[in-house]
Amino acid sequence: MNFASDNVTGVAPEIMDALARANETVAMMPYGADEITARVETAFAELFQHEVAVFPVATGTAANALSMSVMCPPYGAIYCLEESHANADECGAPEFYTGGAKLVAVPEVEGKMTASALDARLAGRGPADGVHVVQPAAVTITQASEMGTVYSADDLAALGETARKWGLKLHVDGARFANAVAAGNQSPADLTWRAGVDIMSFGATKNGAMAAEAVVVFDPALAETLGFRRKRGAHLFSKMRFLSAQLEAYVKDDLWLRHARHANSLAARMATALDSAPGVELDYPVEANEIFASAPKAVWQKLQAAGFIFYTWGDAERPSARFVTAFDTDDQHVDAFAAALK
Amino acid sequence: MNFASDNVTGVAPEIMDALARANETVAMMPYGADEITARVETAFAELFQHEVAVFPVATGTAANALSMSVMCPPYGAIYCLEESHANADECGAPEFYTGGAKLVAVPEVEGKMTASALDARLAGRGPADGVHVVQPAAVTITQASEMGTVYSADDLAALGETARKWGLKLHVDGARFANAVAAGNQSPADLTWRAGVDIMSFGATKNGAMAAEAVVVFDPALAETLGFRRKRGAHLFSKMRFLSAQLEAYVKDDLWLRHARHANSLAARMATALDSAPGVELDYPVEANEIFASAPKAVWQKLQAAGFIFYTWGDAERPSARFVTAFDTDDQHVDAFAAALK
Amino acid sequence: MNFASDNVTGVAPEIMDALARANETVAMMPYGADEITARVETAFAELFQHEVAVFPVATGTAANALSMSVMCPPYGAIYCLEESHANADECGAPEFYTGGAKLVAVPEVEGKMTASALDARLAGRGPADGVHVVQPAAVTITQASEMGTVYSADDLAALGETARKWGLKLHVDGARFANAVAAGNQSPADLTWRAGVDIMSFGATKNGAMAAEAVVVFDPALAETLGFRRKRGAHLFSKMRFLSAQLEAYVKDDLWLRHARHANSLAARMATALDSAPGVELDYPVEANEIFASAPKAVWQKLQAAGFIFYTWGDAERPSARFVTAFDTDDQHVDAFAAALK
């Protein structure tokens, strides 16, 4: 009963099937010159109701770092949350791919960046410092956020407006974009280009793929050099059809949203169980598939002794814990979890 | 009947099976903390009869560029052939991963670097130039070579000796290492650490994997920072088990060598057919699974009209052509090829 | 009456003389193979009572960025104050020279980093995150600080101990090192290697040189690649004698300390005048040659109208102002300043 992360999961059967089907053709031209890759771009354009350029890669870090490399020059600054994956968990990949740009932290509110916090950060930069300071170039937010909250279309539109005001490109790290879309009734378009998003990392791995993400580019100017940068970063697959097949199956017939709704609904059930358990407090609103809670350490120890796997950290007496549900989380594990909490 | 490259192929059934088996366990810890990845390191140590550190990645360019990043400082020089994949076909990935090192060309003999040519290149650098020149740091060769020839253990030992003489680390780009091992009766150990190889890119993709390569490190000092560099390069897979499963199946029960022998033997048959065809000349000895030949353009046009796919280039009247066989090349396609040449 | 910065100054006569003398010899071997450069290394070893490697450069940013490039790998982290020159005023030079390392902010106390704040920042990094996070590599502090305060030998020794505890190299940005030494009765040795400093940027430009700084290396291992990195960064002067002549004259007969004492004592007089002026508050202790104060805007406007040049920023009604004295600040300007404040 592993709630440590959604990346401990395997591959959804529909995606394994797609890989098998992609393997039926003996020879396909390499490096994306295959028919499946061509179909993926069409499928994503329909999904987003917008022309897009799609660059499949295998890791979320690659999608993020490549996105940043086209938004921000080496002497630029990218605004983000301190705890964002790009800033805190990628061992400096954004710095590597941008040639040494600086990630600048904006304070968070419920795991999210607000337009007003971003605006204040930019406005508070002191006197125009010309060449002495890194130049504001981009902002990146994570959807769903690292704390399991979700940006609404309005949140994003306000961020988009602030980004444009300061001449910044807007990037969404959508490692759990499916969970964000599934959380409300807003479309992929509402949550991206309609709100001013220029480029995004579209995640599939955590939600059922083997290893497949895509840089999805709404601003055509940002796509111009991405192909060179992907190759140079060593992220261009020769047998691209197997990346593309995962992405195609992922968005086909709403598989991605069905997966995400499953994960989100189980997270909601776990949150309810936690919230009503004595001494347990939810640290953030639970809007997607991640739950953060704090409790006396005995509570967590008891759960761990009962076979539940999850991370804890922070205060010795009253640690925080994180629980993540996934596309394949077993309902009975959640029932068992709720029972164990009583 | 596609002889354009061995990367137009799909995935060998044994490797698809291994992926399915790796998917049977519901949850495995991510980023390589799984049992399959642990087994791969053991399997490679046995294969090479040497302790090794193994870093699975998904592309050959990643394996090469990461290898170079630990052999060569930003102010260093890497000696290679002009036409080596790392120098000519990776859009500058070695420069990117090393932080701007310089690739320096050594003249080729039958598609290979000779110890004497390497020695002459180093010796001919003019007066000791101190800080003004990039510092010789590494040498990289490709096995089997980009021209379909194979370095013998003696070739490599001579290169290894020259590399040590000049204080250079020795890297092998083994995108087609299986074909090189299958070509002779020399072991993986003979063709690597026994000859002084410090680190290699061990390829599997072209020979039956979906997307799986490994940096195999013989010199433990070179492994120290590789984990950070792999993560930072965005090449650390969360669901690592699926990379490792490919590599495990690839080397199990000599699958890799059976595949390579098949490809090599069909290449030999095609070479014989070409060599005896009027007007056709082999450009390089055919020792692995690639054939380079030149002929009047009508010869190539006739083959292409007959449905054979391959690249041609060079002289307008007497172009060169490349044919590549693979693990899954159909014997009957080779029969048809030989027949069409008559 | 310009108190905007100590970099609005010209060159001290002693240093102009040294340049003229260095020009008397018709031919000297280039790139540091001259006698003056050799003498500088000796002079600095005496000054610091320690063997040192000295790398003259022309800008403080070069000294800082080169220092960082040998302390921190591309996947490393450098701990600093948010407002440190390296982080805030060098347009990303440290990121450039390190190949993309991350500068991580530690909270300041009176413009200085405390050992306990550094320790807390390191300790609070959460669970050991292995390859996912940039690796702590170095700490950099500024002496005298950007806020005009001075680290004591005890402050530094505590920082040095904390740095060693966490395996960090310790760097001092000594753009105003002279002012720090002049501020107390502690020797250059006390304020560097005796306290655990591994490498420093030794400034001369602000205190009377034309354009001359030096990377001074106490840990010989850090000097090994500096020569290559300086050349590659384009900071190796062919006519090095003219950099070295400035440095030689600067430390000869305590010129640097006489200059700094002059600047410090005038700063102290200005601070006294400000402190006793109605409505004016000193923002930081004045220990070197910089004064930060806040006051009703009318106070600053009156001074500016009287011909005093200085920067103001921050609150509209009660802005902050910075005043900097220098080696050549005229006593009468300070008298006039005090008079104007009354």
Add this chain to the structure above:
Amino acid sequence: MNFASDNVTGVAPEIMDALARANETVAMMPYGADEITARVETAFAELFQHEVAVFPVATGTAANALSMSVMCPPYGAIYCLEESHANADECGAPEFYTGGAKLVAVPEVEGKMTASALDARLAGRGPADGVHVVQPAAVTITQASEMGTVYSADDLAALGETARKWGLKLHVDGARFANAVAAGNQSPADLTWRAGVDIMSFGATKNGAMAAEAVVVFDPALAETLGFRRKRGAHLFSKMRFLSAQLEAYVKDDLWLRHARHANSLAARMATALDSAPGVELDYPVEANEIFASAPKAVWQKLQAAGFIFYTWGDAERPSARFVTAFDTDDQHVDAFAAALK
């Protein structure tokens, strides 16, 4: 009697005077916001009869590397001669500043790149290789060349045309631009923008300055990011007036050309003496201030024994030698040289 290089020289008296004059003003605003720097841009616009952006720096390597950083993306290629200073003598500075671009060698003719050799190199790149190969971005030539020859305006116009044909920016490394202009009757304009040059490194150091070069930009688009890159490279001087004063004096009243004519004419006399000496052969036409010659080793040994300093290399029995004259070379040394050769 030092003919080793023109960088063994000191500073011309006119330039020392200019430094002294620039020091007369007590306070000047830093980082180029001073009147002298403003005048330099005007002076260079007149000199080149064209609007220019001028970025003073202290080393030729800085001027070259910064120029390349704005012409060429990280995934780009810069065409050059194998033996060009940028490729052979800057420890990889161009790779550093471009973020890892590749320098690609074009064969030389008399130390120069010909338009036809450049065209052939570009045309011979094989099939359009899309993202797999570094993208041709720029070409750099050295004027006067590293072999002491000079590109005519026609040579340059042909190169410029070929560069435009292939979409390349054209850069001139003018470390000895003065000697090139002095060699003929072609103007600075003829030898730069009129021939299609987009950006140049304008050298002064070897010809009488202390340490002063300038990036001179003819294509305004290339100037946009140069300020940030100069700062980030740590080449922005706080006391900029002292760089600018050198450049202003250098071009005032044709000082630079008078200096260069002196050096060139002495080189011509030395070449004549060498050419008529038994066994001595000039390796390249002598058109500027460098002479390359080969001779039996006894010839060179005799000269060295007589107190002449110069470099030799190459063949043991018949080494090559290089002699460089400068703005301050003593006529009597040349007389002595000619006498010694007899």
